[in-house]
Amino acid sequence: MGSARSLFEKIWDSHTITTNEAGQTLLFIDRHFCHELSFHAFNMLHGNDRRVRHPERTFAIPDHYTPTTGLNNSDYVDEDTRALVANLVNNAKRNEINLFDLDDERRGIIHVVGPEQGITQPGMIVVCGDSHTSTHGALGALAFGIGASDVSHVLATQTLWQPKPKSMRVNVTGSRPAGVTAKDVILAIIGHIGAAGGTGHAIEYAGQAIQELTVEERLTVCNMSIEAGARAGMIAPDETTYRYLRGRPYAPGEEDWSAAEDYWRSLTSDDDAEFDNEATLAAKDIQPMVTWGTSPEDVLPVCSSLPDPQAEIDPKRQAAMQRKMEYMGLHAGQAIEDIKVDRVFIGSCTNSRIEDLRDAARVLEGRTARIPAIIVPGSGLIRAQAEQEGLHKVFEAAGVDWRPEAGCSMCIGVNGDFVESQERCASTSNRNFEGRQGRGARTHLVSPAMAAAAAVTGHFTDVREMETP
Amino acid sequence: MEPFTCFTAVAAPMDQDNIDTDQILPARHLMMPRDERYGGYVFKDLRLDNDGNEIETFVLNKAGFRESRIIVAGHNFGCGSSREGAVFTLVDAGFRAIIATSFGDIFYNNSFNNGLLPVTLPDETVLKLRQQLREGPRAEISVDLEAQTVTGPDQAVYHFEIDAHRRHRLLNGLDAVGYTLQHEHEITKFEERYSASTPWEASAKVS
């Protein structure tokens, strides 16, 4: 092996404290985010009489269970939920960690807020008790989700033992066509490599189409790395990254900026760096995508039809396909554009940033939603920005429910915003698992523009073909 | 955490691939405190219908598999969210080992923190085991962590790989933090060196 290293290896090496006999590495953790479900970890910490080693590197932000309609007691779905949120706030205060409290305008979905505040930076290792921590990799960080025991371990030691993941590079060559979003790019990638295609790997996304993405779009791509089974997803920092970060509250100040930027520039993968695995897609072939099944790999371009399980030779795959169609209430050969939608959700850590809201507004402008639709901003600051741009007026005029409080909302359906059993939802979130948005809910993952288009027509519609209103 | 050495129990075959953590423990049940109350929620939406009645076709509801304490699954078991509750619920329901061809990474890692052993075996072995279990309900499988072997219902023995660190912790029921703090000196030295080389990075607090 030569001395050429990938972005992933450079970050890994610079955070290695020690390696044990079994080949596990003790890694230093730069940033650690906690949400309501971190309570297990705080209980473990306190139960063992331990303290948070680096409160200044730890951020608590309630997002999963917070209501989106307002912050009065009556906005919470029940008393337990309110207590859970209060518990995080108490744990944050008790341990003197950074807290974006309920009424703080900066509060929102952790994976939206971390980048937005400049807390996440290139070259860092970022963890959180949440699998979509991979989002933060968009800034050139190594970011991954961990379970509660590991959260407690990071709180107590600011470190984690990890076996070194394998490395994978996914190249998206050429430029993407007009009307194709970052969400379509990542859905196409997952369709291509499969829901377990990245298992055990840290993915680096590369190629022209990736470099051409804004940071907001890169966040969408890295967000769904976990849906491809990967431990982490990352994109090498470049001018786009530096421009995005400069001046953000937690980003390096002017006095440190040039040293930081010099360091970040050294992080890109060397030309002859080797990867354990590689996949390549041509951006020109990507179209607006819709998932039809209960795994994110069950994805097709909007202008196609559902597969026929009978045509599948492997009996196991055939049975799985049949089961999925049954759950989703769909049948073989059905055209995706013929599928009627009952409800639309625009939000989640995948697609709730300002660009997503602008995309939705462009489609909704001058049109009316035929079916119930809610739009939930990813952070309080995004809400403010959207309202300053007048997007809320477009949403309201279209009859869409614009929610005042940021949070995970209908992505996971635990704060009272959920999809009814057998209801079909066009959702900009990241998981279409059975029951994800509520028991029996039927989730189709799409981009914000495609979700808005479905809201207008009541069925999946190629947003590129919509006539001007 | 309970040490794991050797475990023998009735095993259930789950043929579906990609059994995600939402299926193992639906998100609605994530808020519960950790006091052994998770067992009743395992595979809740696969096991029970909307009215709380058992779904006959689900393997753990079938005679001969109700008392299973080992699961033999397919690919990518435990993919999806990082919820450790998915492991809590399996452990509380009495499961001590899951055999599959591959696992979701975070689930795999969480298992070791709770005394649940995820065993990775090749496709043909897993298929064969599931076949045998279907043919002979109440069949038992043994998992020996010390020897790193799985013994099938027909007494065939299969070797499995596992990293030595995790194996050691599980065999001894060791708490990870205690182990790590033995490296306290190295951590402190690292921190000093690290904050000197990336000074902009350590000053996270602005408010």
Ligand code: SF4
């Ligand atoms: S928005 Fe959804 S995927 Fe993202 S952190 Fe919240 S619950 Fe998880």
